[in-house]
Amino acid sequence: MTDFPVRHLGGLAVSAQGLGCMGMSHAYGDSDDAESIATLHRALDLGVSFWDTADFYGAGHNEELIGRALAGRREEVVLATKFGFANRLGEPARVRGDAAYVREACEASLRRLGTDHIDLYYLHRVDPSVPIEETVGAMAELVRAGKVRHLGLSEAGADTIRRAHAVHPIAALQSEWSLWTRDLEAEIAPVCRELGIGLVPFSPLGRGFLTGRYGSLAALAENDMRRGQPRFADGNLERNLAVVAKLDELAAAKGVTAGQLALAWVQYRGDDVVPIPGTRRQRYLEENVAALAVELSADELAAVEAAVPADGIAGARYDETSLTLVNH
Secondary structure (H helix, E strand, O other): OOOOOEEEEOOEEEEOOOEEOHHHOOOEOOOOHHHHHHHHHHHHHHOOOEEEOOOOHHHHHHHHHHHHHHOOOHHHOEEEEEEOEOOOOOOOOOEOOOHHHHHHHHHHHHHHHOOOOEEEEEEOOOOOOOOHHHHHHHHHHHHHOOOEEEEEEEOOOHHHHHHHHHHOOEEEEEEEOEOOEOHHHOOHHHHHHHHOOEEEEEOOOOOOHHHOOOOOHHHOOOOEHHHHOHHHOOOHHHHHHHHHHHHHHHHHHHOOOHHHHHHHHHHOOOOOEOOOOEOOOHHHHHHHHHHHHOOOOHHHHHHHHHHOOOOOOOOOOOOHHHHOOOOO
């Protein structure tokens, strides 16, 4: 697809909507590799060429899966991956940002992805024990070596972003941003815009909740990460479902799905915003892509925000341990 809209993350041109690949290997219950690869190939056919993965997802499986899907089509993809978690899923969170680990992690990712370069290389979480200047300095060495094209940060705070950008240009900040998670709007997004850094919202559909497909915990697999998240806990879940019901009413009146309306709201945050909704199924991929065509007037945007106010969501977006790793 040659006419798919393009947006820019710093100096990196990408498809205006990307594809988050985490759920193909990690967090949301069992998946099927063949189905995931078919979805990845369908994404390219549609024009969704900005793919996002991480070495942490599935303990390397996600990168290996992406590598298989890339075979013969690497030049069609703007490939982003992340490093920084030195633990495995289910273990206590352990973040590493020292220079030696930066180099080690990159080599391992290149090997799993089956490529000689990464288009956008993110620090997944900031290591509080290592100066950001050391971490980004080592990442910059990877750029000079031709192994990485552009650098990014994930879930970093405003001061950290400034310090990192002073070492080497940061193309993008990847952080959670949706109607039900708006932490970065007050300080972090303005700093990114001041510095010319693009914004890549992950979970723009509220981990799928804003689609209205999850009316109870019974709809989630037993090994689904969301079962342990505060917003899906008893009491919070019911309150949040009432909010989604209002969003669904607005969507029905407009002739779109609740998910499409929520995703369109994110896309309207600015031309420097490139959401990466995740899915492993072609039908949801196609539904997400169709959200690019949803036009919202100022009155409609206001109605959406009134239906899902920033302070109207019950529960934190992460558990206490995970919250210590974001926005600093």
